Amino acid sequence: MEEVQRYIAEYRDYFYLVTIVWTFLEGETFVLLAAAVAASGTIDPYKLAAAAWCGSYLGDQCWFFVGRKAGPFLLRKFPDWKHGIDMVHRWLERWDILFILTFRFIYGIRNFSSAAMGLSELSIARFMILNFIGAGLWSATFVTAGYLFGHAIGRLLGQYALLIELSLLGIFAISVGIILAVTRWRTRRARRLALLHTDRP
Numbered sequence: 001m002e003e004v005q006r007y008i009a010e011y012r013d014y015f016y017l018v019t020i021v022w023t024f025l026e027g028e029t030f031v032l033l034a035a036a037v038a039a040s041g042t043i044d045p046y047k048l049a050a051a052a053w054c055g056s057y058l059g060d061q062c063w064f065f066v067g068r069k070a071g072p073f074l075l076r077k078f079p080d081w082k083h084g085i086d087m088v089h090r091w092l093e094r095w096d097i098l099f100i101l102t103f104r105f106i107y108g109i110r111n112f113s114s115a116a117m118g119l120s121e122l123s124i125a126r127f128m129i130l131n132f133i134g135a136g137l138w139s140a141t142f143v144t145a146g147y148l149f150g151h152a153i154g155r156l157l158g159q160y161a162l163l164i165e166l167s168l169l170g171i172f173a174i175s176v177g178i179i180l181a182v183t184r185w186r187t188r189r190a191r192r193l194a195l196l197h198t199d200r201p
Contacts, residue, residue: 012043016051023055024062026110028142035146049143056104057135060114064127067118075119088116100130104138 015034022030031052038045066074075081088109091099100122103113117127 015043016047019048019051020055020058023052023139024059027052027055028107031139031142032146032149035143036150038143039147039150045143045147049139052143053135053139056138057132060104060110060131060135061128063111063114064118064124064131067115068124069118071115071119074115084112085116085119088113089120092117092120092122097130100127101134101137104134105141 019027019031019034031048034043034048035045037043038048075085091103100117104110106113114131
């Protein structure tokens with residue numbers, strides 16, 4: 001167990017970089033499990049929170065600009081998205097600041113909401129400021145929850161807690177990798193079938 005802790009301590013700077021990349025895309029479960037590992041002292045929870053804050057902020061800022069610059073083109077190409085975008089705009093009009101601060105807490109709509117808000121009349125400066133605050137609240141919430149969970153597991157399982165937490169983190173990472181690979185394979189297969197169907201006389 002000490003060897004595992006020493007290995008993590010040696011390479012933990014890379015772990016913070018992985019956290020930025022992961023939270024750029026999504027990351028709730030990853031941050032929770034990483035914060036649980038931080039409870040053992042092998043990862044700095046403050047650096048973890050800063051990395052998650054950075055990744056979450058940059059990710060949503062990126063999707064906002066995608067919506068602002070390429071949104072009209074994507075909407076013409078995928079007209080079925082209009083219903084979801086209109087729904088986000090209604091939420092934005094109704095709750096305004098509250099929605100911008102909390103939309104990333106609603107699982108499954110984070111990136112879509114950022115892009116949809118890019119298609120609204122919301123100013124870039126206003127979104128940047130509120131997005132920065134919201135990302136900080138999100139990071140602090142999930143790191144704190146995971147850290148407390150890690151302490152609770154530590155009290156129950158003692159020296160085996162770190163091993164279990166790392167195993168869960170590894171299983172989660174592998175599962176995401178498998179899901180992405182299967183999704184990519186299915187997308188390619190669907191495209192091949194579509195091409196075959198098109199080429200038929």
